[in-house]
Amino acid sequence: MTGVLVSLIDGVLIGSVYGLAAMGLTLIWGVMNVINLTHGALIVLGMFAAYFLTAGSGLSPYATLPLVLAAGFAFGVVLYWIAVHRVVERPHLMSLLATFAANMMLIGIGTALWSTSPYNVPVSLPGISWGYYTFTGTHIAAAVVALIIASLLYWLLHYTRIGKAIRAVSNNRQAAELVGIPTTRVLSFAFGLGAALACVSGTLIATLFPFTVLSGNAYQLKSFVVTVLGGLGNPAGGLLGGITLGLVEGLAAPFMPISWTPIIEFALFVAVLILYPRGIFAFAKA
């Protein structure tokens, strides 16, 4: 019984990192109605940034976070102008294909550079013991960092000028343009922000599990499940959705082999999409 409880708590810890990743996806969706299929590739970029920065400079992966955040933001803005800007107002087919094309290019380059063999970022943090069980230090640290970044995002969206502009554009782009908000610049900023969140969560995931260039797909799928749970376009719901997914995974882990989790995730995904198309946590939308 304690085993299940421990597994659940661990699920919540990891789930908050999933939530952080999904917040990037859901932010972009909410602001510009684009499902960002480069999301997985951006997570992988964050992972490899963590790997090379820690291996190269001996820094702790947590110290690289501000750098990853800044680089991810810059990369996201560039990506916006190259691949997304022309398709924002066009049908979904086009924005899906454009972001997928960018994803293929990033993954292709990544595969050519780093092959598809597994990497890992060694971190030694003391865990917290509880009876026979231990909560891994990296899991706790990752959850704490994820919560800090999520609250920073909340602050940015609600108490700064650019954050208010982002929310205005997400509400109604035409009206925002009418009251003098430079909406195109706001869109590129929001895309950069979403990309930065994806990269940072990649860095955090890299401290938890080994990864390959192709890991992005699995985490992208998780992010979709999380955004659908939390309601697309709703960053606060994203965090709650992530924690829910973590709980589900934690609950499943003691009872079935790990390779079955994608099937559960997918079943959850489709069930929620069909039953609650606006998300389970739709009420949380402020």
Added chain:
Amino acid sequence: MAVDERTSTSVLQPSFSRLPLASRALAFFGRPFPWLIIAVAALFAALPLWTGNVPLRESLLLAAVYITLASNLNLMIGYAGYVNFGNIVFFGLGGYIGMFLISTLGLPLIIAVFAAGCLVSGLALLFGLGILGLRGAFFALATIGINEAVKAFITNFEPWGGAAGIYLPLDVFAELGGPANALWVVYFALVAVMAASLFLSYGIKISKFGMGLQAIGQNEDAAAVLGVPTRLYKSLAYAISAFLPAVAGALYYFKSAFIEPGGAFDLTLSIEAIVMVMLGGHGTVTGPAIGAFLYEELRGALLTMDAFSHFQLVIAGAVLLLIVLFAPGGLMGVVYRVWPRLRKVLP
């Protein structure tokens, strides 16, 4: 929903779908395009046979498979406007069911192939009834999920070999007159499947059903208001678009005599199929076929070039991005703009 994105306009003469069946068949073959399909298929079949050129046959075989995948995907993407990112799941599942029926139950190839097509089509109808209530981007996400879930399921499904996959023993080729002969048989069958895909694509395009699908693609709400049974049409299109890829999958993996989940449900091939459709021009009949053929040639050329063999994905991605950003109508969009009259001859 911007309407000007679509290059497809109807080639339907207003009376076509009201004609009785027999005269409809006559009218169908009274047009040039069906004969063009037959000519292309005949060329595909005859060229390697005349020259006895086996590498050419292998390259054309892959082209036939790609044309089948792209044409059927186009029914969803081009006609109904729904992006099916997980389209390869039909091909892979068809392969798996075919392999299972041949290796475990010892069924003859032709029965296994048709059973695979029918089963996968039925399964697609079930999936479709579940996920086709989703609109636009949500549907696209769900199709990725279907592919990943099926892959995860089969990786864990021991009766089908789990992660190791299924091998066919060599003696299954005996009833087709030995391995060398069997390869030719499979090649001709795949060319026939390719021709069937093109006929299907053309037949749907000029039918009332196809008109309904294209109306859904332009504006689903308007289509529903005008009396198109949108849910039924979408589910049917999804199930129909599963049949021939599954048949092709069963044939293709029979030829390889080996199937495993990683290769059978490779999302990359799914995306490559989308690139082919977009390259040729979605919503047209000719476009996806030309796109698939060109893509196969391009891929072959890149793979044999040392400098580019690692960058196949990058180049496919760049091609797709350029098309989406600057020529959303694909090759056929450009062709129609230059020679508007071709729209009638090459739909």
